[in-house]
Amino acid sequence: MKRADKTAIKTHSSNGSNGRPPKKKKSAVAELPSRFYGSPLPGVKPEELSGTLVVIEGTDGSGRSTQISLLTEWLESEGFAVQTMGLRRSYLVGEDIDGLLAENSVTRMTLALMYSTDFFDQLERRILPALRSGLIVLADRYIFTLIARAAVRGIGRDYLHGIYETALRPDLTFWLNVRPEVAFDREFKKSQIISYWESGRDMSLSNDLFQSFIRYQSMIKREFEYLSKRHGFIEMDGESSVSDLNRLLRKRIAAHLGIRSTHYRPSHALSHLWR
């Protein structure tokens, strides 16, 4: 049933650009969003994309990676094939961005555009093929982090939305919201140092790294509050326990997929994450 509804929407959105769908049909689905924010990428047919795109957003230390590991295992145990994506993971420029970040010689616009190249390379070469094959894509961050990071550095929001208007609209976007202080504790516990970029040191906010981190992450959080309203995020309490958060995520995803939210316990390999 769910699948059939979606097909109807997709078919409509593809008709809308060139042909004129019958009036009746138009009014029936006008409220429903298309799979793309603007016009689709060149050569992409939205009706071919039968998979599901689930995005997990949140600042560093919000527990995204943990949840994605657990969700992947749960979905696979339920028989769904999963593809993941994340920042700087493209074959085309992933390593180049690592290099740029290490050098500190890169400026904000160049970095923003390198990240967008990284994003679209993954979208076109990994995500769209996966969605065509009916896979579930779990995205460890998406365009929203990229927009937020560039926006706090003074690049226009409309400009950024313009670049990403050819991106695919997620089926579900979860925002794991944590206070900057909690994110700081978690990040410090994880790596024992606070990184240059995560504390926004390129922005000269404070010479004190704790202050710099808190101020930077607070700015990012404000952008997310704006983005959450604009794009209809599902806001989750990132400070609740891993198992509670996971249960809520599974419930929403299961409802979307039309499956029963079954009982899940992580395997031995992932049990260390289950706190």
Add this chain to the structure above:
Amino acid sequence: MLDWQQAWPKLGIVTPDTLTITETLSLKEPAPKRQYPGALVVVEGIDGSGKSTQLYLLKRWLEIGGYRIHFTEWNSSPLVKSATRRGKQRRLLTPTTFSLLHAADFADRCERQIMPLLHGGYLVLADRYIYTAFARDAARGCSPHWLRNLYSFAPTPDITFYFRAPLDVAVNRIVAGRPKLKYYEAGMDLGISLDRAESFRIFQERILTNYDQMIETDNFVLMDGTVRVNKLQKLMRQIVGERISLQQFAPKKK
């Protein structure tokens, strides 16, 4: 005379034969006030239109005169170079990533060279500018609206010279001088033709059409790429002298 040459006077375009310099200039809007003391002169046109030769000669003229100038080329940022090279060699680029990678390259030069130099009072000469992306990436299938937004951070040039040569002339200049056309250069990613020379020609034709559409909207100064090199250069220098007060870039007398 070819059709497009006959169309020139109607468009208010510079050719050595049709209009005098002053008449041409009066057709254009006065340059808007800039927020920087520098000036930006760019050349555009398809491969083989003669633009690089002409900009080189302009650069030599200004260099010899001791003017404060900087020359920048499309697709030349060292930060982005390795990614572009890998993408092209391994044919990984889609129209979108091709476009974004070139935009990143441009952004790097814009933020670290062009803007600081314009603020520092330099005359910046650019071999290809954002109009190359508008013409070429749109020929690859990117939306013109998306491209305009992508490059909206770029400063508007004081003069945009558009060198136009008939397709056959331009294509022959390139094909004759190059043993093998590169994959993306020839637009092979578009799957127009398996023959590189054929694909190149069709691709260039699309780009030419896109350039022509910007003549009026983007205030191009049209230059006839078939005119003799020295005659065209003389015209180019005249136009630069008329439109830009070169005195401000002249060597300072002590």
